[in-house]
Amino acid sequence: xxxxxxxxxxxxxxxxxxxxxxxxxxxxxxxxxxxTALADAGLDPGEVDGYxxxxxDNNPSIEINRxxxxxxxxxxxxxxxxxxxxxxxVHQAAMAVASGVADVVVCYRAMNERSMQRFGAxxxxxxPMPTTENAHFGWYAPYGLLTPASWVAMSARRYMEEYGATSxxxxxxxxxxRKHAATNPAAWFxxxxxxxxxxxxxxxxxxxxxxxxCCQESDGAVAVVVTSAERARDLRQKPALVAGAAxxxxxxxxxxxxxxxxxxxxxxxxxxVARQLYADAxxxxxxxxxxxxxxxxxxxxxxxxxxxxFCKRGEAKDFVRDGNIELGGSxxxxxxxxxLGEAYIHGMNGxxxxxxxxxxxxxxxxxxxxxxxxxxGTGVPTSGLILSAS
Amino acid sequence: xxxxxxxxxxxxxxxxxxxxxxxWEGIAAGTLLLQRCRCGRLRHPPGPVCPxxxxxxxxxxxxxxxxxxxxxxxxxxxxxxxxxxxxxxxxVELEEGPRIVANLVGVAPDAIRIGMxxxxxxxxxxxxxxxxxxxxxxxGRS
Numbered sequence: 059x060x061x062x063x064x065x066x067x068x069x070x071x072x073x074x075x076x077x078x079x080x081x082x083x084x085x086x087x088x089x090x091x092x093x094t095a096l097a098d099a100g101l102d103p104g105e106v107d108g109y110x111x112x113x114x115d116n117n118p119s120i121e122i123n124r125x126x127x128x129x130x131x132x133x134x135x136x137x138x139x140x141x142x143x144x145x146x147x148v149h150q151a152a153m154a155v156a157s158g159v160a161d162v163v164v165c166y167r168a169m170n171e172r173s174m175q176r177f178g179a180x181x182x183x184x185x186p187m188p189t190t191e192n193a194h195f196g197w198y199a200p201y202g203l204l205t206p207a208s209w210v211a212m213s214a215r216r217y218m219e220e221y222g223a224t225s226x227x228x229x230x231x232x233x234x235x236r237k238h239a240a241t242n243p244a245a246w247f248x249x250x251x252x253x254x255x256x257x258x259x260x261x262x263x264x265x266x267x268x269x270x271x272c273c274q275e276s277d278g279a280v281a282v283v284v285t286s287a288e289r290a291r292d293l294r295q296k297p298a299l300v301a302g303a304a305x306x307x308x309x310x311x312x313x314x315x316x317x318x319x320x321x322x323x324x325x326x327x328x329x330x331v332a333r334q335l336y337a338d339a340x341x342x343x344x345x346x347x348x349x350x351x352x353x354x355x356x357x358x359x360x361x362x363x364x365x366x367x368f369c370k371r372g373e374a375k376d377f378v379r380d381g382n383i384e385l386g387g388s389x390x391x392x393x394x395x396x397x398l399g400e401a402y403i404h405g406m407n408g409x410x411x412x413x414x415x416x417x418x419x420x421x422x423x424x425x426x427x428x429x430x431x432x433x434x435g436t437g438v439p440t441s442g443l444i445l446s447a448s
Numbered sequence: 449x450x451x452x453x454x455x456x457x458x459x460x461x462x463x464x465x466x467x468x469x470x471x472w473e474g475i476a477a478g479t480l481l482l483q484r485c486r487c488g489r490l491r492h493p494p495g496p497v498c499p500x501x502x503x504x505x506x507x508x509x510x511x512x513x514x515x516x517x518x519x520x521x522x523x524x525x526x527x528x529x530x531x532x533x534x535x536x537x538x539x540v541e542l543e544e545g546p547r548i549v550a551n552l553v554g555v556a557p558d559a560i561r562i563g564m565x566x567x568x569x570x571x572x573x574x575x576x577x578x579x580x581x582x583x584x585x586x587x588g589r590s
Contacts, residue, residue, distance in 0.1 A: 180528055188465040196462025197493050200579055201551045202523050202531040204460070211521035212539055212549075219519070219562045265522035265534075265557070317519070317539050318493075318547055 060302070060338040065156040067290035067297035068148065068445065070099025070283035071410040076246050076401030079173040080277035087279035088117045088168030089125050095281040096126075100294035101162060108133030108160030110150045112143035114404070117168050133160035139313070141354065141435030144405025145443045149303035151284035161285060167406040168279035176275055180204035194313055207272050207355060209314035210437060211264040214357035217323045218266060221372035225266055228356040229257030230378040232270045232398050235353060237384060239395025242421050246274060247399045271356040273397035280406035282413065298416040301429065302338035302444035306330035314437045323372075325358065328433065329365040331442040339444040341429055343367040346444075348415050348424040349389055349431040350408035353396040358436040363389075366431060385422055393422040405434045412445045457529045458574060467496050470508045475578050478570050481508040482546060492546035513568035514585065515542040522557045530574075536560055540568075540582050554583035 072094025074080070074087050096103055106128040109119035119134045133154040137143035147165035154160040171177060186192060203209065217223060236252045239245035252270060260269040290297035308326035310319045319326070336342060343366055351359050360374035368389055369377040377383070383391045394400045394411035401407055412430040414420040432443040464472055471494060474481035482490045485498040486505045497504050523535040538552040538560070550568075552560055566582040573579045 179526065186461045186463045188463045190465070192463035193465045193468055194493075195460075196464075196468070198537075198549055199460035200462055201537050201549060202459075202528070202535045203521065203537045203549060204523075204528060205526070208521050208523050208537070211523075212519050212537070215521060216519035216539075216562070262522070262524040262534075264524060269525075315549075317549065322519070 060334075062152050062156050062300065062303055063338045063340070064299045064301050064446070065287055066152040066284055066300045067287050068282050068300065068409070068413050069285050069290045069293045069295055069297055070095040070097070070101065071281070071413050072096070072098055073244070073280045073407065073410055074278045076244065076276050076278040076403070076407070078275075078277060080170055084168045084170050084174070085117050085121055085125065087170070087277070088122050088166055088281070091168060091279035091281040092122055092164050092166055093126055095164065095283045098295060099283045101283060103127050104129045105162050106164055107131055108151065108154050108163035110135045110137065110147040110163060110165045111167060112137040112140060112147060114140040115167050115169065122166065133163060139435070139439040141352070141404040142438035142440040144352075144434035144441065145303065145409065145432055146305050146434065146441035148282065148284060148300060148409065148443055149305055149441055152300045152303050155284055155286050161289075163284045164281055165284065165406070166279065166281035167404045169404065170277045171402065172275040172277050178205055178207065178272070178275060191313070198315060205264065206314060207267050208264040210355040210357060211267045212315070212317060213322055213437070214355070215266050217357060217361065220323050221375065223360060223375040225268065226254060226258060227360065227375040227378060228266070228271050229254050231353065231356040231359045231383070232257050234378070234384045235392045235396040235398040238393050238422050239399025242395050242400060245395040245400040246276065247395060267355060267357070273354045273402045276401040276403060278401050278403050280403045280410050282406070282409055296417045296447070298413040298445040299448070300443065301341070301446035302335035304331045304334035304338065305439065305441045306334070307439035311439055316437060323361070325361045325365050325436050327440045328362050328436060328442070331433070331440055332366045335431065335442050335444045339429065339446065341444065346389065346429050346431050347427045348393060349391045350396070350412050350433065351391045352405055352408065352433045352435055353392060353398050354402070354435060356398070359391070362433055362436060385424070390424050393420055393424060408432055409443065412443070416445050416447050459530060468494050470494070474508060475570055475580060478578070480511045480513055480568050480570065480580055482511050482542070482544060484509045490544055490546050492548055511542050511544055511568070515540040515566055515568070515582070517552070517560060517562055517564045517566060518547055519562060520552065520560050538566070538582055540566055548580070550579065551581045552583070553581050
């Protein structure tokens with residue numbers, strides 16, 4: 059068991075509304091979410107002494123901290139690899155708090171992704187400065203493999219070939235998430251469920267991915283507050299204990315284009331995260347009552363279910379066909395609607411939902427939740443959490 | 449303005465580093481090159497050092513250009529100039545072992561099959577600029 063296990067807790071969550079055009083600055087969105095999270099926890103901004111965000115977020119922690127009247131900062135970290143770092147923020151916050159480096163650490167992501175900087179528009183304008191990361195994109199961009207959807211599509215096609223998964227299997231993930239979003243007033247797709255037929259009739263983005271295999275693009279912000287488990291007991295909310303927290307990057311890790319290993323139908327980085335999380339928390343897959351599985355694109359939801367051992371490798375298609383991932387199933391996932399249904403806040407909104415499930419306050423509450431798995435962006439160096447009630 | 453718009457209609461250019469320049473120089477000269485370490489291992493995409501024997505010494509060797517489709521993605525949206533859509537992009541496993549991404553040509557997107565034998569051709573896709581692409585191998589030549 060890791061020295062981090064259950065030493066810290068998420069004690070506050072805050073979010074803005076989720077829209078397609080926020081009408082205000084990303085910095086303001088961030089401040090709103092952070093202040094809401096601190097108020098939720100019952101902590102004064104002056105007590106914050108640490109922050110953690112991740113690359114692609116445009117709001118440096120000192121800007122947030124100055125704006126909200128925060129305290130002197132003893133810990134500030136910005137983790138690489140975008141949405142893969144969503145759970146990594148809590149991982150680093152937990153390390154900082156458990157080691158005594160900081161007392162109250164806020165993790166956040168604020169973005170006008172839809173109205174200001176659409177990721178789905180592709181990387182065609184990336185300048186050819188000979189940096190290592192630009193050289194990476196040079197193996198794909200000249201051929202038109204330019205968008206996150208296209209990078210995932212290549213992996214998904216091979217997965218279908220080897221395991222017999224179909225477009226409809228990907229669609230079942232989307233249908234489940236939209237079903238959950240339909241009863242979540244905070245979701246962009248509130249009261250707008252879809253059918254499998256809707257999914258199958260949606261247009262190609264990059265075959266084998268259809269429009270309804272791709273998450274939304276959103277404006278909004280989410281923040282969570284981490285402090286020690288001991289202090290959490292005296293605060294306003296029921297603590298969501300950080301029972302497990304881990305990062306993972308495989309030895310053949312690529313940035314969205316894991317095309318070169320002997321097999322490319324898994325997500326080794328997520329398997330690495332899963333093994334660490336279960337060991338940290340001292341639990342097994344059958345001890346998990348609900349999960350928030352990062353759903354930028356549906357195919358990698360199937361892969362993650364396999365990497366976490368919720369089903370055998372190649373059998374996620376059967377697992378979703380049997381309805382396991384919907385409310386009332388054996389493992390409800392993305393009860394807020396996920397990034398397909400609620401909003402794409404780069405994984406941070408999923409952490410907030412996991413906290414609500416542990417507290418027992420989710421709009422689509424799963425009964426008797428003890429442990430919730432949360433995952434971060436896939437196809438990139440990633441991270442995950444197990445949040446627990448005790 | 450017209451000139452700028454024209455510039456944006458070019459395919460994105462790769463960033464040329466000390467590690468990958470040989471590959472793009474090879475393409476410009478009409479040859480698909482692979483990096484071969486002193487220990488004999490081939491690697492693509494190229495890197496500065498062998499992850500197995502840790503030698504920084506390597507040479508560029510020509511690939512046969514023969515391979516098979518390992519996976520494929522067919523891009524439809526967003527339509528980004530100058531690409532034509534649908535745009536099939538293949539992940540090709542070369543017969544020497546390494547895999548490489550490039551466009552698939554000479555085959556309808558619906559007819560592309562994983563495992564299909566293909567061969568490389570190097571084509572001037574824009575004036576003064578070449579790229580490798582793969583088309584189905586003719587019978588008896590695969």
